[in-house]
Amino acid sequence: MRLRQVMSDVFLVEGIASNWTLLREGRDLTLVDAGYPKDVDGVVASVEQLGHRIEDIRGVLITHGHIDHVDAIPALQRLHPLPTYAGERELPMLRGERHEQATTWDVVSRCWRPRVAKWAVTIARAGAPAEVRLPDAQPTLTDGALDLPGSPVAVPCAGHTSGHTAYALPAAGIVVTGDALITGHPIVARSGPQLLPAFFSHDQDEANASLDALAAVDADTVLPGHGPVWHGSLLDAVDAARASGQR
16 A cells, blocks of 8 residues: 555555545545455555544545445445445446446456456455445435535546546546546556556447546546546646547
């Protein structure tokens, strides 16, 4: 686990093979995503590194229901009840009614590539594959700031999954993009703003179209679900992602 302070009260944390974000407001926290099953100790450690406890988390925002972003949540909820929120179109997947995740075969069939093989070993050690359900997740509002520390604003950007949601922090000029736009991934040689390879996404054409929603956000800092913090024009980031040619 590696924690980076992006602004005074905004932190990006690198877990085993994905990122999560912590937003602080006084003694209260918002957690955005939570990593693989075996990231739970890392999530707890990142909270404690800020001088907080799990009990200080007022809510968990979910960008999307893939195992590398939500599977530590049940273990966290066993430590302390934590309300969870996601885009309304994502709730069926969190309830186990719909599946929009790369399959084991999708990964195994690509393991002839050294980068994929190495990454596959890493995520297996992190607890994948696993199926986690969050039936009590509530829908996020999309008509203004959420009543959570950091005052995040939901930005629907479907494609990677049907209900994928990014979260903008208008006062900070930051957008937490989840997997709608990333800046790096172990199976990809390039770095910088990009889309994930298409086999990870439910609808890559829709994911590409949803970059328009991110381009409309007034921000100059990207906190992605994979890869490092990115600073610069969000329009440039979106253009770079479109040019990445991930199909």
